[in-house]
Amino acid sequence: DAKTTQPNSMESNEEEPVHLPCNHSTISGTDYIHWYRQLPSQGPEYVIHGLTSNVNNRMASLAIAEDRKSSTLILHRATLRDAAVYYCILNAGGTSYGKLTFGQGTILTVHP
């Protein structure tokens, strides 16, 4: 499986934008980039995914580098509720069951 690399932790202030980076230099052409987050004492929650183009939804934006070797999850205005562990995951799709491989993720701390 292609591997992702994320910073262990990041900090932000409330109502400021947050850019969470992810490197995936061995990504293959058919791998989708997925982001999940895990709030304290909860199960992971889907955030966003994309293949080549930048993506926006109500939770966040995903900016994908032109060579697809890196991506950035953007939270436009961080709130205290956004404090969580954020996982960047490559979903190969070639498997028949959609296995997700979770790394250690980035712990995001949001200061009031």
Add this chain to the structure above:
Amino acid sequence: NAGVTQTPKFRILKIGQSMTLQCTQDMNHNYMYWYRQDPGMGLKLIYYSVGAGITDKGEVPNGYNVSRSTTEDFPLRLELAAPSQTSVYFCASSYFPGAKNIQYFGAGTRLSVL
């Protein structure tokens, strides 16, 4: 809007005891998964199912068993609990597999084996 429901939320077992972690989903998803998460780590896949009657092993299946008799339910069985199985267990489901697959997770079962 229940989604994926796991029971119990917490459990303490003695070494050698058995238990079943329950998971049910009301989204009519064919694909279901069991993960475990050790402290400070990411999730690891234990077992998965692609539909009723069909299950297969993930990364860390040893010490666990599963069954899938209905679309809704996917219980995880621990036969002889060991301290190494102390973890948080998450069940997830998805509508279809593949690269666009979005998984929906339950709130987890926190298990301690003493």
